[in-house]
Amino acid sequence: MQLDKFFDFLKDEKNLYSQWEQSNCFKPQKGGEPYSIMMPPPNVTGSLHMGHALTFTIQDILIRYHRMKGMEVLWQAGTDHAGIATQMVVERKLNESNLDRRSLGREKFIEKVWEWKKESGGQISNQLRRLGASTDWSRERFTMDEGLSNAVKKVFVNLFNDGIIYKDKRLVNWDPKLLTAISDLEVEQRDTEGSLWHIEYPIDEKNHIIIATTRPETMLGDTAVAVHPDDEKYKNLIGKFCNLPISNKKIPIIADEYADPEKGSGAVKITPAHDFNDFEVGKRHDLEFINIFDENAKLNSNVPEEFQNLDRFEARKLILKKLDEMNLLIKEEKQQMVIPYGDRSGVVIEPWLTDQWFCDAKKLSVDPILAVKDNSSKFIPKQWENTFYNWMENIQPWCISRQLWWGHQIPAWYGPDNKYFVSETLEEAQNQAKEFYGKDVELRQDEDVLDTWFSSALWTFSTLDWPNKTYELDKFYPGNVLVTGFDIIFFWVARMMMMGSYFMKETPFKDIYIHPLIRDEKGQKMSKSKGNIIDPLELLDKYGADTLRFTLTALLNPGRDVKLSEARVKGYKSFTNKIWNAGKFLQLNNSIFIDDISIDSIIFDANKWIIKELNDLNTQLDQLTKKYLFHEIANKIYHFVWHTYCDWYIEIIKQNFENEKFAYEIKKVSGWTFIQVLKIIHPIMPFISEKLWRSL
RNA sequence: GGGUGUUUAGCUCAGUUGGUAGAGCAUCUCGUUUACACCGAGAGGGUCGGGAGUUCAAGUCUCUCAACACCCACCA
Numbered sequence: 001m002q003l004d005k006f007f008d009f010l011k012d013e014k015n016l017y018s019q020w021e022q023s024n025c026f027k028p029q030k031g032g033e034p035y036s037i038m039m040p041p042p043n044v045t046g047s048l049h050m051g052h053a054l055t056f057t058i059q060d061i062l063i064r065y066h067r068m069k070g071m072e073v074l075w076q077a078g079t080d081h082a083g084i085a086t087q088m089v090v091e092r093k094l095n096e097s098n099l100d101r102r103s104l105g106r107e108k109f110i111e112k113v114w115e116w117k118k119e120s121g122g123q124i125s126n127q128l129r130r131l132g133a134s135t136d137w138s139r140e141r142f143t144m145d146e147g148l149s150n151a152v153k154k155v156f157v158n159l160f161n162d163g164i165i166y167k168d169k170r171l172v173n174w175d176p177k178l179l180t181a182i183s184d185l186e187v188e189q190r191d192t193e194g195s196l197w198h199i200e201y202p203i204d205e206k207n208h209i210i211i212a213t214t215r216p217e218t219m220l221g222d223t224a225v226a227v228h229p230d231d232e233k234y235k236n237l238i239g240k241f242c243n244l245p246i247s248n249k250k251i252p253i254i255a256d257e258y259a260d261p262e263k264g265s266g267a268v269k270i271t272p273a274h275d276f277n278d279f280e281v282g283k284r285h286d287l288e289f290i291n292i293f294d295e296n297a298k299l300n301s302n303v304p305e306e307f308q309n310l311d312r313f314e315a316r317k318l319i320l321k322k323l324d325e326m327n328l329l330i331k332e333e334k335q336q337m338v339i340p341y342g343d344r345s346g347v348v349i350e351p352w353l354t355d356q357w358f359c360d361a362k363k364l365s366v367d368p369i370l371a372v373k374d375n376s377s378k379f380i381p382k383q384w385e386n387t388f389y390n391w392m393e394n395i396q397p398w399c400i401s402r403q404l405w406w407g408h409q410i411p412a413w414y415g416p417d418n419k420y421f422v423s424e425t426l427e428e429a430q431n432q433a434k435e436f437y438g439k440d441v442e443l444r445q446d447e448d449v450l451d452t453w454f455s456s457a458l459w460t461f462s463t464l465d466w467p468n469k470t471y472e473l474d475k476f477y478p479g480n481v482l483v484t485g486f487d488i489i490f491f492w493v494a495r496m497m498m499m500g501s502y503f504m505k506e507t508p509f510k511d512i513y514i515h516p517l518i519r520d521e522k523g524q525k526m527s528k529s530k531g532n533i534i535d536p537l538e539l540l541d542k543y544g545a546d547t548l549r550f551t552l553t554a555l556l557n558p559g560r561d562v563k564l565s566e567a568r569v570k571g572y573k574s575f576t577n578k579i580w581n582a583g584k585f586l587q588l589n590n591s592i593f594i595d596d597i598s599i600d601s602i603i604f605d606a607n608k609w610i611i612k613e614l615n616d617l618n619t620q621l622d623q624l625t626k627k628y629l630f631h632e633i634a635n636k637i638y639h640f641v642w643h644t645y646c647d648w649y650i651e652i653i654k655q656n657f658e659n660e661k662f663a664y665e666i667k668k669v670s671g672w673t674f675i676q677v678l679k680i681i682h683p684i685m686p687f688i689s690e691k692l693w694r695s696l
Numbered sequence: 697g698g699g700u701g702u703u704u705a706g707c708u709c710a711g712u713u714g715g716u717a718g719a720g721c722a723u724c725u726c727g728u729u730u731a732c733a734c735c736g737a738g739a740g741g742g743u744c745g746g747g748a749g750u751u752c753a754a755g756u757c758u759c760u761c762a763a764c765a766c767c768c769a770c771c772a
Binding site for chain 2: 006189192194196197198211212213214215259260263264265266267268269275276277337338339340348351383384386387390391394486487490517521523554555557559560561563565567568570571573574575576577578580581582583584585586587588589631632635638639646647650651654657
C-alpha cells in the first residue's frame with residue numbers, strides 16, 4: 001500500500017486500536033513465562049491527566065516489550081471507587097439541583113453515585129485506549145465489583161479474627177466539613193502564621209500560673225496544667241490546683257515530662273479530648289476527657305451556655321475577649337506554626353474522640369520490611385527504600401473507618417446492646433448473635449464504610465479473583481513490577497505489600513519502579529488554581545499518541561521531575577515524521593520488507609555495518625530495559641534511527657541503488673533492517689510502527 | 697527538628713567502575729537535479745554551585761558551605 005505524505009495519526013490510531021482489541025491480542029497468550037503488571041486503578045470518575053499519561057506509557061512500554069519477547073503477559077486494568085473524592089463530586093452535583101445527600105437518604109444517594117459512575121466511568125478507559133494502552137480490557141475490574149467486595153469482607157473478617165483489626169475509642173483526625181475521620185496520611189500540614197497566647201490561671205488570691213497556648217478555645221475542655229517534674233520554677237506548684245477561668249473549675253497542676261520548660265511559659269494546659277499529646281498525658285494521669293466539640297467542630301453542651309453552638313474560631317475570639325476583660329490575657333506572640341488541614345476538604349482538622357475501626361499496621365509491616373531487606377521486593381531507584389523503611393518502622397495504627405456512604409460498608413453487625421458481630425454475611429452474624437443472646441435478635445449493620453485504600457490494598461490479588469484459586473492468581477501473582485509515583489508509596493504501595501504478605505505469603509511485586517512527577521515547563525506543580533495544566537488529550541489530538549509517548553519516555557530520567565512543555569512534544573513530532581519518511585523512501589525504492597534474512601552471505605559493507613549496529617542496539621536496549629532507564633532507551637533509539645540509520649545508512653545506499661552488484665542485496669537488507677527498526681520502536685510508538693509494518 | 701533530591705553550554709538535561717567535558721533545542725555559516733525545511737553538512741558556546749581534601753589524575757570519591765525543590769514529624 002502506497003504510504004501517504006503524512007502519517008494520519010488521528011484516523012490510524014483509532015482503527016489500529018480497535019483492531020488490536022478485537023483480535024484479543026492484549027489477552028495473555030498462554031505458553032511463555034509470566035509477566036504481569038497491576039495497573040494502579042485510576043478514580044472511576046476521573047479524567048486522564050499528564051501523570052496518568054506518563055505512568056501508563058511506561059507500563060505499556062514494558063508490557064509490549066515483554067509481550068514481543070514471547071512472554072505470557074497480563075496487564076490488569078481497572079478503576080477505583082475513590083470514596084471521598086467520588087462522594088464529593090456527586091454531592092456537589094446534588095447541591096446544584098438543590099438536593100443534599102441527607103435528605104435523599106443513604107440508599108437513594110448510593111443509587112445516584114452508581115448512576116454517575118455509569119455515566120462517567122468509561123471515560124478514563126477510553127482515554128487510555130487513545131494513549132495506546134494495551135491492557136486486557138476483558139479482565140477490567142472495579143473495586144466495588146461483587147468479587148472484589150467479597151474479598152474486602154473476607155480480609156476484614158480474617159484480620160478481625162486475628163486481632164489485627166479492632167474497634168477503639170480514641171482521638172482521630174476529624175474533618176469537620178466532610179464529617180468523617182481520616183487517616184494521618186490524608187492530613188496535610190501547612191505552615192501558617194499563628195499566635196501563641198499567654199494566659200493566667202489563678203491559683204489563689206496571690207498566686208497564679210501562666211500557660212501558653214495556640215488554641216485558647218480548647219481551654220473549656222482543660223482538665224489539668226502540666227509542668228516538667230524537674231522545672232525549678234514550678235516545682236512547688238505540683239499537686240496544687242488552679243482555677244480554670246471562664247469554666248470556673250479547679251484543675252490539678254501535674255508533673256509530666258511532656259511539658260517543655262523551654263517552650264512557651266513552661267506550663268502547658270492539658271486538653272485530653274482535643275490534642276494528641278494531651279490525650280497521652282491524660283491517660284498517664286487518669287484525667288477526665290471532656291469533649292467540647294460536636295461533629296461540625298462547634299462547641300457542644302459541655303461548655304458554658306454562652307459558648308454553645310459557636311464555631312471553634314468564633315469561640316476563640318470570644319474567649320480571648322473575655323480573658324482580656326478579666327485581665328488574664330498576658331500577651332500574644334506571633335509565631336510560625338503548622339496547622340493540619342484535610343487534603344480533600346481544605347479545612348482545619350480537629351482531633352476528636354470517636355469510636356473507629358483500626359488496623360494494626362505495625363504487625364502487618366514486619367514482612368514487607370523483611371521482603372525489601374532481602375531484595376524480594378526492590379525499589380528503583382533504590383533511595384526510596386529509606387523512605388519506605390522510615391515510614392514503615394514508625395507506622396501508627398491505621399484508621400480504616402470513614403463516616404461516608406460510598407464505599408464498602410463495614411461487615412460488622414450490632415445487637416440491641418451494641419455488642420457487635422463481625423462476619424462476611426448477615427446470616428452468619430445472625431447465627432453468632434443467636435448463640436450469644438440465646439434467641440433471634442434484630443441486627444443493624446455498622447454504618448461506616450472502609451477507607452478507599454483498604455480495597456486498593458488488595459488490588460494485586462483481588463483482581464485475580466482471590467480467594468478463588470484461579471489460573472491467573474497462580475500464574476500472575478506476584479507481579480513483576482509495580483509502576484507508580486512516589487506520592488502514593490505510603491497510601492498504596494506499602495499497604496499492598498502488607499496485605500499481600502499477609503494473605504498471599506509473598507509481597508505482590510518484585511520490582512517497584514518509582515517514577516518522577518510531571519511538572520510544567522518552569523518546574524511548577526500543575527494545578528487548576530495555577531492554570532498551568534497541560535491536558536494530555538489536547539496533546540494527543542495535536543501530535544498523536546506516539547509522539548506524546550516518545551516525548552514522555554525521553555524526558556524520563558530518574559531522580560528528576562519531568563518538566564514538560566508543548567515545545568518538547570513538538571520537537572519529537574519531527575522524529576515521528578522522520579520515521580514515516582524513511583519508510584516512504586524505502587518503499588519508493590522498492591526495498592523488500594522481509595522478516596527473515598540470511599546474514600552470512602552479505603557482502604556489501606554498509607549492510608554488514610548496519611546489521612552489526614542494530615544488534616548492538618538491541619543488546620543495549622535489553623540491558624537498559626532491565627534497569628528501567630527509559631530516557632536512555634529513548635535517546636539511544638532516537639540517535640540510532642535518525643543519525644545512524646537515516647543520515648548514514650540510507651544516504652550510503654542511496655548512492656548504490658543502481659549498483660548491479662549490490663542492488664538486490666541492498667533492497668533486501670534495507671527492508672529487513674527497517675522492519676527491525678519498527679520492532680524496536682514499537683513498545684514506545686505502537687501506532688506508527690504497526691501502520692508502517694502493515695503497509696510495507 | 698529528621699530525611700531525600702537537585703545545582704554541568706543561552707534553555708532542557710545526559711555523563712555507567714575517577715582517565716582529554718556530551719546530546720537535543722536555540723544561535724551562526726554553508727548546502728539540498730531520488731524520503732523528510734518536521735532536511736543535510738559544519739561552527740561557536742562550559743574555570744561542571746562555592747571552598748577544602750584524597751589521587752599521577754576529580755563533573756565523578758570524602759568533608760564543608762550555599763541556593764532551590766520535596767517528604768516525614770511537631771498545633772504550648
